[in-house]
Amino acid sequence: MQKSFLFLLILFSVSLFSQSEKQLILNDSISIPKNLVIDSIPKMETIQPITETYINEDLSLLSDDYFTKQVDRLWFSALANSPLNLEETNYVSTENYSELTTEVLKQRLAYLDSKTPFFVEYNEQLERIIKSFIKNRKDKYANLMAKSKYYFPLIEEQLAKYGIPLEMKYLVIIESALNPTAKSRVGASGLWQFMYATGLQFDLKVSSYVDERHDVLKSTIAACKFLKQLHTTFNDWDLALAAYNSGPGNVNKAIRRSGGSRNYWNLRHHLPRETASYVPLFYATMYLFEYGDLHGITPTETKIQYFQTDTIQVRKQLTFDQITQAIPINKNVLKFLNPQYKLEIIPVLKDRNYTLTLPSNLIGSFVQNEDRIYSFAIADAAKREKPLPKYTELNNRIRYKVKSGDFLGKIAKRYGVSVAKLKRWNGLKSTNLKIGQRLTVYPRRL
Numbered sequence: 001m002q003k004s005f006l007f008l009l010i011l012f013s014v015s016l017f018s019q020s021e022k023q024l025i026l027n028d029s030i031s032i033p034k035n036l037v038i039d040s041i042p043k044m045e046t047i048q049p050i051t052e053t054y055i056n057e058d059l060s061l062l063s064d065d066y067f068t069k070q071v072d073r074l075w076f077s078a079l080a081n082s083p084l085n086l087e088e089t090n091y092v093s094t095e096n097y098s099e100l101t102t103e104v105l106k107q108r109l110a111y112l113d114s115k116t117p118f119f120v121e122y123n124e125q126l127e128r129i130i131k132s133f134i135k136n137r138k139d140k141y142a143n144l145m146a147k148s149k150y151y152f153p154l155i156e157e158q159l160a161k162y163g164i165p166l167e168m169k170y171l172v173i174i175e176s177a178l179n180p181t182a183k184s185r186v187g188a189s190g191l192w193q194f195m196y197a198t199g200l201q202f203d204l205k206v207s208s209y210v211d212e213r214h215d216v217l218k219s220t221i222a223a224c225k226f227l228k229q230l231h232t233t234f235n236d237w238d239l240a241l242a243a244y245n246s247g248p249g250n251v252n253k254a255i256r257r258s259g260g261s262r263n264y265w266n267l268r269h270h271l272p273r274e275t276a277s278y279v280p281l282f283y284a285t286m287y288l289f290e291y292g293d294l295h296g297i298t299p300t301e302t303k304i305q306y307f308q309t310d311t312i313q314v315r316k317q318l319t320f321d322q323i324t325q326a327i328p329i330n331k332n333v334l335k336f337l338n339p340q341y342k343l344e345i346i347p348v349l350k351d352r353n354y355t356l357t358l359p360s361n362l363i364g365s366f367v368q369n370e371d372r373i374y375s376f377a378i379a380d381a382a383k384r385e386k387p388l389p390k391y392t393e394l395n396n397r398i399r400y401k402v403k404s405g406d407f408l409g410k411i412a413k414r415y416g417v418s419v420a421k422l423k424r425w426n427g428l429k430s431t432n433l434k435i436g437q438r439l440t441v442y443p444r445r446l
Contacts, residue, residue, distance in 0.1 A: 100131060100295070108291055109283075116167050118237050120283055121265060129284040134295045141288050145299040147178040148289075151191070153306040155220050162224040165237060170285045171223075171244070174278065180214050180339040189213045192223040202226055209347045210354065215340035238264035238279055246275040309337060310363045311355040316374040317381075318356070320344035326373045327362050334358075402437040416444035 106122045113120035133141065148169075155169045175193040176182035183189045187196060190213035194204060202222035204212040212218045230240035233248055242264060243251045254270035261267045268276045288297065321344070324331050335344070337357040346354050358366060366373065400411060408419045408431045419431070425440050433439075 100134065102127060105130065108287065112283075112286060112290060117165050118167060118241075118283075119264065120286070123265065123280075125277075126280045126283055129280055130287055133284055133288055134297075138295070138297050139300075141292060141297050142300045144173055144178055145289065145292065145297070146302060148173075149299070149302065149305050151178055151216065151306070154216060158217075158220045158224050162228050164224055164227055164231075167286055168227065168237075170282060170289060171241070173285045173289075174281050180216055180219075190219045191216060192219050194219065194222065198226070205352065207347075209343055209345055210340050210352075211342055212340055214342075218340075234262075236262060236264070241279050241282060242268075242271060242275050245278045246272050250275065304333075304337075304359065308360055309357055310360045311357045312363060312367060313353055313355050314346045314348060315370075316377060317348050318346045318373070318377050319380075322373075322377045322380055323356070326369070326376060327358075327366055329358065329362060397440055397442050400439045400441050402433045402435055402439065404435055406433060406435075407431065408433065411439065411441070415441050417441065 105127055109120050109122050152169050156166050159166050159168055172178055172191045176191050180191045194213045199213045202225050204222050227240055230243045234240055239251055254267045257270040258267035264279055320331055320334050408422050412419045412422050
């Protein structure tokens with residue numbers, strides 16, 4: 001009975017593939033979606049796979065299971081036709097792009113206030129900011145709207161998980177303009193602009209290889225924990241926003257100086273100047289994202305969207321160069337999807353789980369050939385220059401006396417080493433030599 005059911009299931013699957021995805025199955029090569037564009041980053045290119053020059057096993061013959069490839073194709077097609085695909089959003093408005101009047105702005109802000117726990121109230125400063133942005137920053141917000149198609153779904157998912165208003169996603173626009181490697185003049189970094197110490201407080205580690213403040217998912221989780229903590233302290237989302245910018249201490253002082261007021265608009269004049277403008281900037285951004293289409297602001301060229309990517313945990317150290325040689329992905333795309341790796345190296349550490357984010361259509365190929373890719377990485381690493389011999393072992397070095405007509409290039413060639421090494425071994429800041437000068441050399445050949 002079970003065998004009969006399994007047979008029918010397989011037969012149904014084959015029929016489903018043959019009828020609905022014939023045009024996809026005809027092409028056995030890995031296809032790259034045409035709309036997979038990232039800002040000024042070029043479209044993903046097919047890079048020649050590594051050959052036997054690099055490793056004994058030719059990875060140009062990477063295997064790809066036929067059945068699972070077709071499952072991927074059907075699944076990607078379903079996602080592209082789902083509400084997750086933000087390309088289907090209608091940004092066309094029937095309203096003329098007339099000048100924004102105070103009365104209309106009040107009505108729209110009142111509507112925003114009705115659907116969020118923030119206190120979205122009209123005031124003249126907020127009106128000036130909104131009108132200034134509409135006049136001077138349309139292009140900037142059009143670019144930000146395009147970027148948001150990748151970042152906002154991930155951020156909203158975590159905000160919902162921690163019970164934080166989804167409108168809080170606009171905070172990353174104010175903090176970093178959706179740049180995951182943004183750095184401030186005071187040392188804050190990442191989408192959510194964490195200082196080093198605050199990042200550590202919420203388990204964002206920074207090492208020579210990795211800055212987890214640049215990790216989109218990990219930093220978003222940390223920001224959710226921080227915002228939740230601030231809301232528990234003040235029991236008000238506006239004050240939590242202000243405290244995120246200037247610290248709980250400054251907000252508490254402002255409450256005292258205002259005579260105990262807990263409404264942001266009543267105590268904002270007692271806050272640091274930057275924080276006094278922080279919440280109005282947040283509301284202006286919220287307004288433009290909600291009503292931008294009514295002012296002729298539409299997203300620029302589509303970027304890769306969140307649903308078009310997937311992650312895999314890395315089991316052995318890999319470099320970005322090794323990844324781009326093994327699978328057809330442009331290095332700039334790889335850097336965009338994995339901004340946390342400072343040196344373009346994904347390390348493997350006992351107490352941290354580091355992941356690789358790739359376009360979904362490349363995940364299957366990577367997983368199926370993972371062991372071969374790691375084998376290549378190990379072989380590639382073995383070709384790197386080995387550590388120098390121990391300087392204390394006299395039999396591994398010589399002392400060379402500079403003669404007339406000698407120069408560093410000539411000496412380096414004689415002993416099979418580089419000029420850079422000669423300079424480093426001898427603490428030389430220039431290539432100038434003196435006759436009779438003694439040089440320490442660790443020759444590759446005698």
